[in-house]
Amino acid sequence: MERRTVFSSRSSRVARGGLIAALALSIAGGVSPSGAFAADDEPLIYYPTFSGASKTLERNGSADILTSSGRLHQRILRLTAGGYRQVGSAWSRTKLDLGESFESTFKVYLHHFQPGADGIAFLVQDDGPRALGGWGGGLGYRGIVRSVAVEFDTFQNSTDPSNNHLAVVMGGNPDHHSAVGEPSIPLYGKPFLARVNYDADSNDLRIYVKSLRAGSEEELALQTTVDLADEVGSSSAWVGFTAATGNALSKQDIYSWTVDGSGA
Ligand SMILES: [Ca+2]
Numbered sequence: 239m240e241r242r243t244v245f246s247s248r249s250s251r252v253a254r255g256g257l258i259a260a261l262a263l264s265i266a267g268g269v270s271p272s273g274a275f276a277a278d279d280e281p282l283i284y285y286p287t288f289s290g291a292s293k294t295l296e297r298n299g300s301a302d303i304l305t306s307s308g309r310l311h312q313r314i315l316r317l318t319a320g321g322y323r324q325v326g327s328a329w330s331r332t333k334l335d336l337g338e339s340f341e342s343t344f345k346v347y348l349h350h351f352q353p354g355a356d357g358i359a360f361l362v363q364d365d366g367p368r369a370l371g372g373w374g375g376g377l378g379y380r381g382i383v384r385s386v387a388v389e390f391d392t393f394q395n396s397t398d399p400s401n402n403h404l405a406v407v408m409g410g411n412p413d414h415h416s417a418v419g420e421p422s423i424p425l426y427g428k429p430f431l432a433r434v435n436y437d438a439d440s441n442d443l444r445i446y447v448k449s450l451r452a453g454s455e456e457e458l459a460l461q462t463t464v465d466l467a468d469e470v471g472s473s474s475a476w477v478g479f480t481a482a483t484g485n486a487l488s489k490q491d492i493y494s495w496t497v498d499g500s501g502a
Pocket residue numbers: 356375391392393394395398
């Protein structure tokens with residue numbers, strides 16, 4: 239695959255330059271470059287906007303790539319368009335190695351109606367590129383059995399703590415939360431940035447959120463321990479998003495998406 243070629247040619251270049259780099263680093267005071275993803279690595283998945291994404295992103299149900307009409311005039315991924323009982327999903331054709339650490343960031347805007355529903359989920363799953371789950375409180379992932387979901391839920395169902403929560407959910411069952419977090423920022427009505435960080439050695443999973451308002455600080459909204467490969471039942475996973483509406487609805491948009499990690 240093209241990206242892997244890029245990776246390995248970079249690696250060998252790094253290896254050739256290793257001695258000089260090591261010398262330079264020791265002079266610089268021993269700063270270790272051995273993070274899971276060094277700064278010069280290409281992201282595995284990279285959509286600064288969704289321009290051109292129709293070739294590389296599998297879309298199901300109501301998910302569509304279109305030009306936003308707001309102030310930020312750009313190509314976006316719209317998971318639900320504001321109709322009743324809509325379900326959408328989008329998966330990168332580049333699969334992710336769950337045996338390695340990764341980090342994903344994405345910009346989200348859930349908006350347009352009051353009250354808004356139902357929210358979106360970031361998933362790693364091994365059901366395939368056509369995976370699409372149930373509507374409403376199912377958030378588009380209910381029934382995607384071989385999955386771990388991080389949901390951003392804007393509508394309080396009977397098993398939910400509030401209409402503004404995050405949860406980690408195993409096995410496509412949104413009625414059971416493995417871990418829950420309630421951020422201080424609103425998930426609905428204002429755009430926000432999310433960052434999902436997974437450490438494959440410690441199985442530490444952290445989800446951060448940050449308002450896009452000037453001066454806002456990122457907050458740790460949820461932290462838990464989960465062996466993603468074990469829960470999904472595979473070391474390689476499809477990665478992407480689901481969303482749904484029910485009898486309450488919203489437009490649910492992703493403006494940008496990056497995954498730093500290893501391909502599978
Ligand atoms: Ca809900």
